[in-house]
Amino acid sequence: MTTLEQLSAGVDRILPENGLAHKLLQARQENRPLVIKLGFDPTAPDLHLGHAVVLRKLRQFQDAGHRIVIIVGSFTAQIGDPTGKNKSRKPLSKEAVMANAATYIKQLGKVIDPTKCEVRFNDEWLGGLGFNAILELLSKVTVAQLLQRNDFNKRFMANMPIALHELMYPILQGFDSLQIDADIEMGGTDQLFNCTMGRQLQEAHGKAPQVVMCMPLLKGLDGNEKMSKSLNNIIGLTDEPSAMFGKTMSIPDALLPEFIELTTSFTVEEKAQLLQQLTAGNNPMHIKKEVATNIVAQYHDEQSAAAAAAFFATQFQPKNFEEMEFKPVSKQSLLLNATEVALLDLCCALKKDNSKSNLRRLITGGGVYINNEKITDVNKVIGLAAGLKIKIGRLTFIELIS
RNA sequence: GGGCAGGUUCCAGAGUGGCCAAAUGGGGCGGACUGUAAAUCCGCUGUCUUUCGACUUCAGAGGUUCGACUCCUCUCCUGCCCA
Numbered sequence: 001m002t003t004l005e006q007l008s009a010g011v012d013r014i015l016p017e018n019g020l021a022h023k024l025l026q027a028r029q030e031n032r033p034l035v036i037k038l039g040f041d042p043t044a045p046d047l048h049l050g051h052a053v054v055l056r057k058l059r060q061f062q063d064a065g066h067r068i069v070i071i072v073g074s075f076t077a078q079i080g081d082p083t084g085k086n087k088s089r090k091p092l093s094k095e096a097v098m099a100n101a102a103t104y105i106k107q108l109g110k111v112i113d114p115t116k117c118e119v120r121f122n123d124e125w126l127g128g129l130g131f132n133a134i135l136e137l138l139s140k141v142t143v144a145q146l147l148q149r150n151d152f153n154k155r156f157m158a159n160m161p162i163a164l165h166e167l168m169y170p171i172l173q174g175f176d177s178l179q180i181d182a183d184i185e186m187g188g189t190d191q192l193f194n195c196t197m198g199r200q201l202q203e204a205h206g207k208a209p210q211v212v213m214c215m216p217l218l219k220g221l222d223g224n225e226k227m228s229k230s231l232n233n234i235i236g237l238t239d240e241p242s243a244m245f246g247k248t249m250s251i252p253d254a255l256l257p258e259f260i261e262l263t264t265s266f267t268v269e270e271k272a273q274l275l276q277q278l279t280a281g282n283n284p285m286h287i288k289k290e291v292a293t294n295i296v297a298q299y300h301d302e303q304s305a306a307a308a309a310a311f312f313a314t315q316f317q318p319k320n321f322e323e324m325e326f327k328p329v330s331k332q333s334l335l336l337n338a339t340e341v342a343l344l345d346l347c348c349a350l351k352k353d354n355s356k357s358n359l360r361r362l363i364t365g366g367g368v369y370i371n372n373e374k375i376t377d378v379n380k381v382i383g384l385a386a387g388l389k390i391k392i393g394r395l396t397f398i399e400l401i402s
Numbered sequence: 403g404g405g406c407a408g409g410u411u412c413c414a415g416a417g418u419g420g421c422c423a424a425a426u427g428g429g430g431c432g433g434a435c436u437g438u439a440a441a442u443c444c445g446c447u448g449u450c451u452u453u454c455g456a457c458u459u460c461a462g463a464g465g466u467u468c469g470a471c472u473c474c475u476c477u478c479c480u481g482c483c484c485a
Contacts, residue, residue: 158481159480159481159482160480160481161479161480161481222429223439223440232430248438249438249439250438250439251438251439252439252440253438253439253440254439254440255439256439283437283438284437284438284439284440285437285438285439286437286438288438288439289438292438312438316438317437317438342452344452355448355449355450356449356450356451357447357448357449357450357451358431358446358447358449360451361431361432361445361446361447362431362432362446363432364432364445364446365431365432365433365445365446366432366433366434366445367431367432367433368432374433378452379452393431393432394431394432
């Protein structure tokens with residue numbers, strides 16, 4: 001496989017189409033690495049599999065000897081990439097930005113080599129921009145162009161508010177590209193517009209426009225929306241092996257092809273084979289297990305992956321308490337000064353962040369088991385003996401210890 | 403600046419004086435089913451209370467009323483039209 005083929009594999013869109021080939025050629029002729037830009041907003045430092053799709057591609061560039069520049073949107077974070085969903089954001093403190101950036105970069109290391117990438121904060125150049133410089137920048141972009149952007153367009157059409165500063169976001173992001181002379185900007189397909197802005201500004205300033213490479217957006221656990229922390233449908237890069245495995249198993253079967261393609265480290269042949277098994281009607285569960293194992297192995301290791309698979313098999317496949325694993329919780333930590341207590345109170349003590357009403361519903365709804373027996377009476381008196389096993393909801397398994 | 407229309411629980415969106423903790427749909431959470439998942443069906447979805455019920459909530463503050471999400475006043479916020 002040629003470098004070009006490898007680097008363009010799995011990419012949703014390259015703009016212009018022959019841009020990557022052109023840049024690679026140029027790099028060879030000029031004997032220099034390409035500058036590959038990736039921006040991020042330091043507001044949500046929890047990276048997930050969706051981010052990894054882009055990062056894995058970045059890794060390939062890194063391995064091919066190109067220069068990775070990570071732009072921390074320390075300035076633009078104050079605006080927040082306008083999605084229409086979230087209201088205008090509070091400006092983050094300098095400390096918060098730095099802390100978020102640090103955790104971000106740490107997690108970045110799960111996919112790319114953090115020692116071989118440059119990190120820049122965009123308030124370095126945006127923070128001190130004078131008003132005349134801003135006006136000069138704004139003069140390069142028209143309102144009609146900005147309104148072409150999907151979020152803006154939708155909101156405009158739906159009579160939803162668009163604050164003026166939100167319109168600046170793409171322009172500022174483009175300005176970043178100008179500052180670092182990006183050859184290529186990476187992003188998800190949702191970044192197409194913003195990245196294009198970089199091209200435009202570079203051209204307007206007499207520089208070579210960057211090539212835009214958009215990776216497909218990974219869908220989240222619900223199988224519908226894109227993976228995103230605010231939608232609570234992510235598989236986090238730092239999730240524990242068992243959680244990572246379990247979450248992967250919980251994706252809808254229909255999402256499997258996408259996951260095989262975008263999240264696994266299988267070879268092209270292996271991927272094709274898995275897909276073929278799927279269409280041949282093999283039980284998707286087995287294939288999903290392979291995918292889950294592969295994912296866990298990537299972010300942890302083979303042993304953890306195998307352990308997570310085994311854990312899943314014992315914890316969620318049978319209904320028998322004997323084989324399941326329970327998290328030990330000491331009686332003292334519950335602060336219940338009694339030897340026996342009503343089920344509801346026990347649940348309250350164990351799930352402190354749930355409201356009592358909510359737990360009451362859970363119990364009456366049949367979601368609570370004690371020692372392998374479903375209990376629906378909230379008043380059922382439970383003896384607090386060591387070894388008591390209790391399951392609350394689908395995911396909480398607790399064993400009392402003295 | 404002027405005119406008009408709006409702000410309802412996670413979201414969308416009904417509700418225009420008591421029958422409203424607030425329809426319906428979505429989402430979420432449980433259960434049944436299941437080979438993980440999906441589909442389907444059932445239940446739940448403000449807080450506290452064993453029950454009766456009590457309490458807090460419909461942008462905010464006041465007011466009218468026995469009683470307000472619903473009426474009045476002011477304030478804040480949003481959109482549209484005109485300047």
